[in-house]
Amino acid sequence: MTVSQAFPEDKEIKDVDSLIQRFEQLGYITDRALATAVYLVTKLQKPLLIEGHAGVGKTEVAKVLAAMLKTRLIRLQCYEGLDVNSAVYEWNYQKQLLAIKIEERTEQTVEEKEKHIFSKEFLLERPLLQSILADDVSPVLLIDEIDRADEAFEAFLLELLSDFQITVPEIGTIRAKYVPYVILTSNRTRELSDALKRRCFYHWIDYPSFEKEKKIVRARLPGIEKKLGEQVVRFVHAVRQLDLTKPPGVTETLDCAQAAMSLGKHQLDVELVEETLGCVAKSQEDVAKLKAAGIEKMLS
Amino acid sequence: MASMQQEEPERSAASIVEFCRFARDNGLSIGVQQTLNAIEVAKTTGVADREQLSFALRAVLTSSKEEWGRFNDLFEIFWSNSQRSSHPTSEEGQEVRFRTQRPQASSRAMMALSSGEGSSSDLEGKDVSGASAEQRLQKVDLSDVPHDDLAALEEISLRLFRKMSLRLSRRRKIKNLADRVDMRRTIRRSIPRGGDPIDLAFHGKKPYKHKLVIFLDVSGSMNSYSLFLVRFAYALQRYFKNVNTFLFSTNVVQVTDVLRNQDLSEALRGLSQRAAGWAGGTKIGESLKDFNQRHGTKLLSRKTVFIILSDGWDTGEPDTLAGELRAIKRRVQKLIWLNPLLGLDDYAPVTRGMSAALPYVNVFAAAHNLQSLLALERYL
Numbered sequence: 001m002t003v004s005q006a007f008p009e010d011k012e013i014k015d016v017d018s019l020i021q022r023f024e025q026l027g028y029i030t031d032r033a034l035a036t037a038v039y040l041v042t043k044l045q046k047p048l049l050i051e052g053h054a055g056v057g058k059t060e061v062a063k064v065l066a067a068m069l070k071t072r073l074i075r076l077q078c079y080e081g082l083d084v085n086s087a088v089y090e091w092n093y094q095k096q097l098l099a100i101k102i103e104e105r106t107e108q109t110v111e112e113k114e115k116h117i118f119s120k121e122f123l124l125e126r127p128l129l130q131s132i133l134a135d136d137v138s139p140v141l142l143i144d145e146i147d148r149a150d151e152a153f154e155a156f157l158l159e160l161l162s163d164f165q166i167t168v169p170e171i172g173t174i175r176a177k178y179v180p181y182v183i184l185t186s187n188r189t190r191e192l193s194d195a196l197k198r199r200c201f202y203h204w205i206d207y208p209s210f211e212k213e214k215k216i217v218r219a220r221l222p223g224i225e226k227k228l229g230e231q232v233v234r235f236v237h238a239v240r241q242l243d244l245t246k247p248p249g250v251t252e253t254l255d256c257a258q259a260a261m262s263l264g265k266h267q268l269d270v271e272l273v274e275e276t277l278g279c280v281a282k283s284q285e286d287v288a289k290l291k292a293a294g295i296e297k298m299l300s
Numbered sequence: 301m302a303s304m305q306q307e308e309p310e311r312s313a314a315s316i317v318e319f320c321r322f323a324r325d326n327g328l329s330i331g332v333q334q335t336l337n338a339i340e341v342a343k344t345t346g347v348a349d350r351e352q353l354s355f356a357l358r359a360v361l362t363s364s365k366e367e368w369g370r371f372n373d374l375f376e377i378f379w380s381n382s383q384r385s386s387h388p389t390s391e392e393g394q395e396v397r398f399r400t401q402r403p404q405a406s407s408r409a410m411m412a413l414s415s416g417e418g419s420s421s422d423l424e425g426k427d428v429s430g431a432s433a434e435q436r437l438q439k440v441d442l443s444d445v446p447h448d449d450l451a452a453l454e455e456i457s458l459r460l461f462r463k464m465s466l467r468l469s470r471r472r473k474i475k476n477l478a479d480r481v482d483m484r485r486t487i488r489r490s491i492p493r494g495g496d497p498i499d500l501a502f503h504g505k506k507p508y509k510h511k512l513v514i515f516l517d518v519s520g521s522m523n524s525y526s527l528f529l530v531r532f533a534y535a536l537q538r539y540f541k542n543v544n545t546f547l548f549s550t551n552v553v554q555v556t557d558v559l560r561n562q563d564l565s566e567a568l569r570g571l572s573q574r575a576a577g578w579a580g581g582t583k584i585g586e587s588l589k590d591f592n593q594r595h596g597t598k599l600l601s602r603k604t605v606f607i608i609l610s611d612g613w614d615t616g617e618p619d620t621l622a623g624e625l626r627a628i629k630r631r632v633q634k635l636i637w638l639n640p641l642l643g644l645d646d647y648a649p650v651t652r653g654m655s656a657a658l659p660y661v662n663v664f665a666a667a668h669n670l671q672s673l674l675a676l677e678r679y680l
Contacts, residue, residue, distance in 0.1 A: 033358070036345065036355035036356050037359040039345070040356060043344050044344060048359070091483075091487070093483045096487050097495065100495030104494055114491050117487070189597070189631065190597050202363045204362075245626075
């Protein structure tokens, strides 16, 4: 096993089953399929692309993975217009200007000065650069909602994801000493390029089954009464059948259960659901649709 | 899968290569690299546990939700095949069932349109010439063009559309000359001047490129207009890089590639081969739904301007139409509906389809003559 030398910490995860267990200890209930994918990430150093509806725990995978490996989580939140300056690196201009002033009276040649002000000392590391500069253990790099970034940025990612190196023109190419574990998430608001997909493992997270979601609620809200938890999960499952514009994810289930607990209720009734409707339905249309479908019917 | 466990590593590698080929034949996009990855992955997880192998291979070989959904069936069929010989893919029955079938392109001709089938009514005056003729033609209702004028109108329209497209691209460039100071280059340039930023460098603003999606109604009721609207789409597509054109009536066909053709008549001939159900009934809602499912994620974004050219006579459910339009509206920058009937004096958008659609439309404009089409420039 040559790989395990690069990742001394992964001796804990011998196989997929122990990974499922470790995830569960950290409060993340997962199935074998996802566990296999994550296991492959830790073994083969390839990125994992996770797609799925909003609120099914895509981002959470990276967080739990980092916690399990006891390593740093570096997060890059993508948005439209995200550019290299805010994702990879930026020069510290103020400091550079000051340095130029200070060096004015020295005997250095222009070339020397230039070399100095474009050295690592003046480099501001942004998430992607940070992720390959780690010098003790491999960090977990989370590239969140990659579908929001534009295509140009996606193309830029290709170099990083296949070779784990970044080129800064003034300094040269920086290679990762410890290859980061990369998790990408996408909400599928647009299709990602084939080139990017080809470099990644793929996993689709669907809404959890009734049993699994019950387990998740118990794991995340240990104090919840069993009956209340079941009711909430059953209700949310019924809501998902309604074809809302924003169907509730697991996050919404947890919100709803949390709300019921904070209000000191022991069971879910029509009144309570109406008061906390905002936990489940996130737009006026959805609220109307939900009411039209009959809350009482969905609770039974 | 006890038998697999005993197989030599080479044997299992060979099976995986075979499986990759099988999956590729059935529509999964798998290249050589994926196949190599699959072998590597199988080595890591082992082939003894079949469920685990399926999960691992699925993570490597699929890259979208659709492929993800189909994978299990393919996996089952391939591995459960007990009499797997050297060519497992040649078992006809299963393969045929799984191969995606392409819809037969209808051979209904649309050449009738390009040869000028317009009604030869004499409503408009004829005996004007030169510039005034051009002006008159610009206002003629497209369904009413006298037969003699067709060629002239065609030529004018192409020229004007071209001008408009050029103007649009030029306007974008001039507007974006100087924007923010580029600190990085400014500092670079300041070094030889002792650190004083004398030569400022500017960020050129990235040209903001719209994506255009044109959704063109070619149903029976639009027949008289379709001829020019296709040309309009053609002109836009020649001068804008990112235009995708779809024809629809009861179903949708993408014609982007056909309209890329340098020669217009060639392009129209290509269209006639592609168009299915040309000049049939209209199901706008269904067509949009189909579009959303097949192309939605790829083509719709904040940069997209979505143009629907239709008279709004919908034989489908208004609810479907409204729902699909809402879905599109949420994702695009602008939704434009061009309706040729809006040019008629006594027209009001009260058809069921049209009134269902209006709440989601940003721009509702006429498209009955050349002038109204040219006015579209304002919204692009």
